[in-house]
Amino acid sequence: MMVKNVRNIKIVFSGGNIFSKTKYIIPLYQRAFAWEDKEIEQLIDDILNFETDNYYLGNLIVFERNDGKFEVIDGQQRLTALYLLLTALDIPFERDAISFEYRPKSDYTLERLRNNDEVSWRQDADSCILSGFDVVSKKILGKVEASSRTLKSAELKWKLEKVSLVRVIVPPNTDLNKYFEIMNNRGEQLEQQDIVKSRLIEMITDGMKRDAFARIWDACSDMAGYVQMHFVVAERNHYFGYDWDCYPDDSDGYYLASDKTDSTALRSISEIADSVDVTSLSTSRLDKSDEDNIRFESFLTFRHFLLHVLKIFEVEENVAEVVAKKTWSGELIDDKKLIQRFEAVFPRNKHVGKTVERFGLCLLRCRFLFDNYMLKREFSGDDTEGRWSLKTLKVSWSNSKKYAKRQPKAYYVDVTNSIASRMLQSMLRVTYTSPLVMHWTTEFLAWLYFDMDGYDSYEHSEKLENIAKAAVREYMNDGEFSTGLITPHIVFNYLDYLLWQKTKQDFQFEFRNSVEHWYPQHPIDSNVRWDEQELNHFGNLCLVSSGLNSKFSNNLPLAKKANFRNGIDGQSLKLRRMADSTTDANAWTEEVAIAHGEEMLNLIRSALELD
Known part of the structure; x- marks a missing residue:
């Protein structure tokens, strides 16, 4: 039977589902199922919360074997997660719809997932698949975070009827080893934040400010380490002071003029899309102190960070809302709506260049506050697990006779008396695992932005505890x-x-x-x-x-x-x-x-x- 090379596949449809008449095999060169709680919960949240007529889940790249099975080249983590989801919803299909080549423990686990009353087999199961299935099951039974409604299987099944993915069958003569290598080494694709950046830059009329805005955006977009370390020394001194620890001010000379032109600043969206990597900033490093940046990992992606900052900026632009102490919870923090949210604040064909300039300052300030007072995951030495940390960046200047000028050296120290703040932030972080509902991040960052008047460790922990108390009080009052x-x-x-x-x-x-x-x-x-x-x-x-x-x-x-x-x-x-x-x-x-x-x-x- 001839099958089209590119086909839109519904996850659930009348009389069947994605696994009804098709069998997939995960080849040995693919890693085993490795999605963690946050990826699985994100998938379910995305399915539950989309608001369009149909929802596209991504691509599934496969090769059709002689026996009719589809060898999965790209997309197996998502496909296996869908297997677990449909199993938990008791949607019927053959147990061997997915099989793992030369991984009998994985196959053994998939085949027995419906045997909830039998527990002895779980000791010999694939722990990642079993853990994933438990996460799916409890997500379906449990409450949606930041919501009082309970997930119903019928609702999720109804949503799945509107969800699809595109299955692409590579040609029969494809060199699979080469194809898989290319898939793993492909360059960055054009993402929503790149489109937003390009559109915002187009609105700034002053060339110098346009270039400076682009450099600020690129520095903030690298969420690893501290934002100061993503600027060249002259820019660090300008925005953060001689010791790189000052809060960026809003003087008329805020945007730093530079003889260097940002190569991405004036490019069109199509030109950006043609590039291999649109997110990296090529700047000369004038010292080696930023080598330690790899030790720190942000709990937010730049896309989500932008949404938190945008909400703060909207309030800043509307003084009445600041006075009213705007409620920070509410709509989901959905990075799939990034372009839509920015276009609502910065409408095209409007004279909003000055507003965009102010947003650049807001972005840099928020990133400075985020780096100095909000949680990070720190890795040092051979530590692969990491630990929660609250550290601030310091700089010292060498007086070595080797150099004509004193040389800066960055180092990191714990924020003073920050143990309670670190505990509370890590508590909130592990509670609200989905970035869609991290409203506590917006609320605390907004408090730092609008209300913090000098650092006070007690005030920080009090604010964080009050955020937690509001949610706990709902449960207690019930x-x-x-x-x-x-x-x-x-x-x-x-x-x-x-x-x-x-x-x-x-x-x-x-x-x-x-x-x-x-x-x-x-x-x-x-x-x-x-x-x-x-x-x-x-x-x-x-x-x-x-x-x-x-x-x-x-x-x-x-x-x-x-x-x-x-x-x-x-x-x-x-x-x-x-x-x-x-x-x-x-x-x-x-x-x-x-x-x-x-x-x-x-x-x-x-x-x-x-x-």
């Missing part, structure tokens, strides 16, 4: 504490912050995205089933990593404690208390769980000053 798996993650994490404050135990917030019953729903080696009210009570619940959740399975509390004590020690402080209370097989009862829950809820009530 008065229903037996919500099981849909208990908001912010409640668990804020409680851990309070416990840390109280005990100062060794503890770090990490991505723990699975709500677990300490006494299980379907216990192994016991016929004792708890009533739903006690089972799902806050006292019997804990927030754990997806990996530990899979290991816990349906073991009884004492078995969890005995077999995974080391894992528990690295988890939440609430879980550690629950494990400490489980002294023997009969120690963790309904009464003990409820008492523990009330003790923890009272700690939260006290912090929120609730009656």
Whole structure:
């Protein structure tokens, strides 16, 4: 049967789905399934929140083998995630619709995902696929962050009928090894932020300011390290002062004139699209101090950072809204609408050049504040895991006789008394994993921008805690504490912050995205089933990593404690208390769980000053 080389494939359609009559094989040269929680949750959020008649999910590049199976060249992570999603929704298709070449553990796991009542096979499963399926299942059952509605399978299935991807079949004589190498080494494609940059630059009439705006944009677009290190020395001195630590001012001479012309500043969109890499800025490095930039990783992409800054800029342009203390939550922070959002603020064919210039200053200021007072992931030496950090950039000047002029050397120091701020920011970061709902970032960055009058560590932590309290207060005021798996993650994490404050135990917030019953729903080696009210009570619940959740399975509390004590020690402080209370097989009862829950809820009530 002849198949067109390029075809639009619906994910779900009347009488079938993407896997109904087609089988895909993941070749050995492809890596195994490796998507983490944030990528999977982002995929589901994108499907749930698109507002057009149809939603395009991307390309799937395949090669048709002689046996009729499609060998996946590009797009296998997304395709496997769709397999997990359709499985969790009980949409029927053959279990071998996707198979992994020479990876029997992966195939074994895919084939058994529907056997939820059977748990013994999970010990031999592919941990990444199993963890991904657990994330999908709980995302479907749980609440949408920053929303009170519960996801319904029917709603998601209805949305999937409007979602499609384009399947491209490469010609039969294609050299697959060469093609795959090209796919992995292709240059940057034209992205929305490049289009926005080009359109904004066109609106600035002054050539010098146009060039300076382009250099500021490029420096801010590199979210690694600190923005000062993405400028040449003269620009650093101009924008940030002699020691590179001054807040950029708004004097008339704000935009720095330069004899160097930014090569991207005046190019059309089509010219940018033809280039290999439109995001890099070619600037001479006048010192070697910025080699340390690779140690720092931002939790935001530049696209999302632009959306946070744009909202702050809109408020700054409307003084009335500043006075009214605009609510920062609301619409999703959707980077797919980047062009649309900027065109609403900077309409084309309007004389908005001066407004664009002011936005350049706002962008640079926000990036300076973000770098100095907001969370980063720091990597040093051979550390591949990294740790949360709040550091500020400092510069020293050498007096070595080797140089005719003193030479700068950048180094990084912890922000003074920043432990509470770092804990609170990391708490919020791991709670709101999807960039669509990181409204806390906008709110805190706006507070730094509008309200901070000199650095005060107490004021910083107070502001961050108030952001968290607002979300926790909603849960507490509702008065229903037996919500099981849909208990908001912010409640668990804020409680851990309070416990840390109280005990100062060794503890770090990490991505723990699975709500677990300490006494299980379907216990192994016991016929004792708890009533739903006690089972799902806050006292019997804990927030754990997806990996530990899979290991816990349906073991009884004492078995969890005995077999995974080391894992528990690295988890939440609430879980550690629950494990400490489980002294023997009969120690963790309904009464003990409820008492523990009330003790923890009272700690939260006290912090929120609730009656």
